[in-house]
Amino acid sequence: MLTLTRVEEAMTKGVGLGTSPGEEPARGRPDRESRETVGTVTVENPRMVCRGVNVFYGDKQAIRNVSIDIGRNEVLAMIGPSGCGKSTFIRCLNRMNDTIEGCRVTGEILLDGVNIYDRKVDVVPLRAQVGMVFQKPNPFPKSVYENVAYGPRIHGLARNRAELDEIVERALRKAGLWDEVKDRLHEPGTGLSGGQQQRLCIARTIAVNPEIILMDEPCSALDPIATSVIEDLIFELRTQYSICIVTHSMQQAARVSQRTAYFHLGDLIEVGPTDRIFTNPRHPLTQDYITGRFG
Amino acid sequence: MSKTQGHPRAGKTPENSRTIAVVRASLPRRYRSERRFRLLGLAAVVLSLGFLALMFASLLANGVSAFRQTEIRLPVHFDPEVLHAEALAQADYGQLIRASLGRLFPDVEGRRERRELAALVSSAAVYDLRDLVMRDPGVIGQTREVWLKAGADIDMAVKGHFRRDLPEAERRVSDRQFAWLERLAAEGRLEKRFNRTFFTAGDSREPEQAGIWGAVSGSFFTLAVTLMLSFPIGVAAAVYLEEFARKGRITDLIEVNINNLAAVPSIVFGLLGLAVFLNFLHLPRSAPLVGGLVLTLMTLPTIIIAGRSALKSVPPSIREAALGVGASRMQTVLHHVLPLALPGMLTGTIIGMARALGESAPLLMIGMVAFIVEIPKGFTDPATVLPVQIYLWADSPERAFVERTSAAILVLLAFLVVMNAGAIWLRKRFERRW
Numbered sequence: 001m002l003t004l005t006r007v008e009e010a011m012t013k014g015v016g017l018g019t020s021p022g023e024e025p026a027r028g029r030p031d032r033e034s035r036e037t038v039g040t041v042t043v044e045n046p047r048m049v050c051r052g053v054n055v056f057y058g059d060k061q062a063i064r065n066v067s068i069d070i071g072r073n074e075v076l077a078m079i080g081p082s083g084c085g086k087s088t089f090i091r092c093l094n095r096m097n098d099t100i101e102g103c104r105v106t107g108e109i110l111l112d113g114v115n116i117y118d119r120k121v122d123v124v125p126l127r128a129q130v131g132m133v134f135q136k137p138n139p140f141p142k143s144v145y146e147n148v149a150y151g152p153r154i155h156g157l158a159r160n161r162a163e164l165d166e167i168v169e170r171a172l173r174k175a176g177l178w179d180e181v182k183d184r185l186h187e188p189g190t191g192l193s194g195g196q197q198q199r200l201c202i203a204r205t206i207a208v209n210p211e212i213i214l215m216d217e218p219c220s221a222l223d224p225i226a227t228s229v230i231e232d233l234i235f236e237l238r239t240q241y242s243i244c245i246v247t248h249s250m251q252q253a254a255r256v257s258q259r260t261a262y263f264h265l266g267d268l269i270e271v272g273p274t275d276r277i278f279t280n281p282r283h284p285l286t287q288d289y290i291t292g293r294f295g
Numbered sequence: 296m297s298k299t300q301g302h303p304r305a306g307k308t309p310e311n312s313r314t315i316a317v318v319r320a321s322l323p324r325r326y327r328s329e330r331r332f333r334l335l336g337l338a339a340v341v342l343s344l345g346f347l348a349l350m351f352a353s354l355l356a357n358g359v360s361a362f363r364q365t366e367i368r369l370p371v372h373f374d375p376e377v378l379h380a381e382a383l384a385q386a387d388y389g390q391l392i393r394a395s396l397g398r399l400f401p402d403v404e405g406r407r408e409r410r411e412l413a414a415l416v417s418s419a420a421v422y423d424l425r426d427l428v429m430r431d432p433g434v435i436g437q438t439r440e441v442w443l444k445a446g447a448d449i450d451m452a453v454k455g456h457f458r459r460d461l462p463e464a465e466r467r468v469s470d471r472q473f474a475w476l477e478r479l480a481a482e483g484r485l486e487k488r489f490n491r492t493f494f495t496a497g498d499s500r501e502p503e504q505a506g507i508w509g510a511v512s513g514s515f516f517t518l519a520v521t522l523m524l525s526f527p528i529g530v531a532a533a534v535y536l537e538e539f540a541r542k543g544r545i546t547d548l549i550e551v552n553i554n555n556l557a558a559v560p561s562i563v564f565g566l567l568g569l570a571v572f573l574n575f576l577h578l579p580r581s582a583p584l585v586g587g588l589v590l591t592l593m594t595l596p597t598i599i600i601a602g603r604s605a606l607k608s609v610p611p612s613i614r615e616a617a618l619g620v621g622a623s624r625m626q627t628v629l630h631h632v633l634p635l636a637l638p639g640m641l642t643g644t645i646i647g648m649a650r651a652l653g654e655s656a657p658l659l660m661i662g663m664v665a666f667i668v669e670i671p672k673g674f675t676d677p678a679t680v681l682p683v684q685i686y687l688w689a690d691s692p693e694r695a696f697v698e699r700t701s702a703a704i705l706v707l708l709a710f711l712v713v714m715n716a717g718a719i720w721l722r723k724r725f726e727r728r729w
Contacts, residue, residue: 208621
């Protein structure tokens, strides 16, 4: 009975059970040279399960043996110094790495129990399920409306114009952009400000109704005000989607995420609830990064 | 400088001031070389523009007169004795002209004089008369004033290309003919009128009867084949190589070969066409179809190279954006990459087409150099093209072909200008990079 309430509580808070601090087994401080992941990588009832993921660019190994779960309705932040492989890893989750010549992925990434790297899996529905927002706002050189309508249109989500209009409006509202663009839907999307463009890209992603949204440093090209607008948006989107966000800013990770994963030179060093990672990092490397000794 | 030096808090060390002194000392030299370079560039531009202007001026000076043709107004009596209703096409129209000239100059006697008199009017004028009668048989029995083309030599004489101070034996126009011309001019029967024949007729041995329409049609059919084949194939090849093919040894090999093909002399493509299309596939000789195929081979590399670089210049973020919302590769290319690359592809295509329009060497190899009077009506009719026509006329001995050569070059250049303008217009239309 007690367990049940805790599960419920965890669900309503949107945090996976396994991630609550109490569940984490307390271990001794690991060695600085240790590359074994510290903390609990699993969550209860995960959305996506990654096990033993390796990524190679040609002969170079960019990701080494990463295992992590992505929970439902949580924001998972991935932090780490430049070149640590966090972007590479997030791009594995919807197979965007397929477009890179010479990129090879091994290991298992399960979505609804199916390995997305299985030969039989089609990337088109996968990418509709796992949407992505990129570092630089990249709206199509088309109107605001067309930008948002493109995904639903190619997937045939709307039966007629009215339905499409509704989808576009809903997506723009969810992205918090509707009030700003409702009078200029047919003006070029590239004419918006940087922050608006990035929210337009988020609207474009959620118009397809994905289950997971991947964000690869979505605020790195934006000013602080636009950044805070996007952060608020991420906080709200969490109630409906699972979100993975790669970020350079530790403050941003602390503000928006429930769980944080720290990457270092291709290894997943530490995973844990964000509060715990920032207040009590266990691995010396995590500690160095959090305290600003490098990064 | 003195101001900063007077500022104690600027923190200037001796090293700073030394650097500034060195930089300042080097400035005049830097500016001098910059000025030199600018002048050099300006001189190059002025020189090339000057030569271009020179070329146009000489072409215009030589060619403009070909757009006007000397014509003589004669009172032609359409004699029913000569024009039998059942054989209008075979009637002796020369007799009508000779009779009318005889009436104008009744004092001309003797075979030689009469022949000289008849030579005032082009030997091709009979066809114009015939056409007139065939169109309107009602003129039979009447006398009408008709403008008839003067002979090519007479035309040249009227345009002042023959010097009268030469001995008569060295001239193609005799003193008597000059006298007649003066009389005709005084009576208002001699005029330089717009040369319609030049724009509507095919080639001819008689300069006054020769026109460029045959060559223009031939060029049109040839280029139509070239465009219809090379644009889709070139774009498809560029898209495949750039967006779909796995980069590797084979694509590298293909790339090197395409680049080499773009540099192959065009006559080699002509030989290839001769061997493959004529000798192996037995396609018709001198046909625009074969010319178009040969020119397709020649333009394909240009279009593929231009297409690939246009595709390369599309930012990868657009591809990622489309793939990220779940577009398939084909959708990404068709909906986003291709529209953005199209302006560049069109530019490459038009450049290739302009080159194909001006090409003559490969077409000589497949027999498009033949003397063809008929205006081609389709892709398999024997035809020639504008540059080959220019080459043929430039080779002709008659003085009147000199101005026609220049005039044909003017027409060819006008086509090139129109095509390039079209390219710019198309690019502006598709170039909506918001």
